[in-house]
Amino acid sequence: xxxxxxxxxxxxxxxxxxxxxxxxxxxxxxxxxxxxxxxxxxxxxxxxxxxxxxxxxxxxxxxxxxxxxxxxxxxxxxxxxxxxxxxxxxxxxxxxxxxxxxxxxxxxxxxxxxx
Amino acid sequence: xxxxxxxxxxxxxxxxxxxxxxxxxxxxxxxxxxxxxxxxxxxxxxxxxxxxxxxxxxxxxxxxxxxxxxxxxxxxxxxxxxxxxxxxxxxxxxxxxxxxxxxxxxxxx
Numbered sequence: 442x443x444x445x446x447x448x449x450x451x452x453x454x455x456x457x458x459x460x461x462x463x464x465x466x467x468x469x470x471x472x473x474x475x476x477x478x479x480x481x482x483x484x485x486x487x488x489x490x491x492x493x494x495x496x497x498x499x500x501x502x503x504x505x506x507x508x509x510x511x512x513x514x515x516x517x518x519x520x521x522x523x524x525x526x527x528x529x530x531x532x533x534x535x536x537x538x539x540x541x542x543x544x545x546x547x548x549x550x551x552x553x554x555x556x
Numbered sequence: 557x558x559x560x561x562x563x564x565x566x567x568x569x570x571x572x573x574x575x576x577x578x579x580x581x582x583x584x585x586x587x588x589x590x591x592x593x594x595x596x597x598x599x600x601x602x603x604x605x606x607x608x609x610x611x612x613x614x615x616x617x618x619x620x621x622x623x624x625x626x627x628x629x630x631x632x633x634x635x636x637x638x639x640x641x642x643x644x645x646x647x648x649x650x651x652x653x654x655x656x657x658x659x660x661x662x663x664x665x
Contacts, residue, residue: 482658486653549598549599
C-alpha cells in the first residue's frame with residue numbers, strides 16, 4: 442500500500458564510509474526527487490529524475506550520486522561521508538513536469554547520522 | 557531567485573483558538589503554490605494546491621487562500637491533532653519545488 446518507500450529509516454555510520462539509500466514508488470509517477478532536510482527542518486532539493494534522466498542537479502558535492510535503474514526507483518549513493526552530511530533525506534515522486542503544478546508525494550525519510 | 561518565507565516560525569494555540577499562517581513568495585511564472593503538513597518522523601503530507609490569485613481550498617478545519625504575493629492557511633477551531641509543522645512550497649518554470657522553512661503549530665487542549 443505504501444506509495445513512496447525508502448530504506449533504511451535510520452543510518453548511523455562513521456566519517457569516510459560509503460552508504461546508499463534506496464527509494465521506490467508505486468504511484469506510476471514519472472518524476473522522482475531527493476530532498477535534504479537539515480536540523481532547522483528546511484527542505485532543499487538535491488536531484489530530480491524524469492523517466493530515469495537527470496533533470497535537476499542542485500549544488501551538491503559530487504560525493505552524492507543518484508542512480509535511477511527504472512522510473513519507479515531512485516537510489517542515492519554517498520561516498521566519503523562527512524559530519525555535515527548528517528540530516529534527514531527524503532525521496533519524493535510526482536507526475537511529469539509540464540502537468541501544471543504537480544504535488545510531491547514523500548517517503549518517510551532516512552535519518553543519516555555521521556559520527 | 558524564487559523565495560518562500562513563512563511566518564510565524566512557531567505558533568502555540570489553545571484548542572478552539574482560530575488563527576492563520578502566512579507564506580510570502582517571490583517567483584516568476586507561478587505554476588502552483590502548495591501546502592503540506594509534516595508530523596515528527598514523517599515525510600510531508602500534501603494538503604492543497606493553489607494555482608491563481610483569488611483561489612481558495614478547504615479541508616476540514618483548514619482553508620488555504622492565495623494572492624499574488626502570499627498565501628494564508630487559516631485554521632478554524634483547531635484541535636490538538638492539528639499540531640504539526642506546516643510547509644509552504646512554490647513551483648515555477650522548472651519542476652522543482654521550493655519550500656519555506658515551515659511554521660511549527662502546537663495546539664494545547
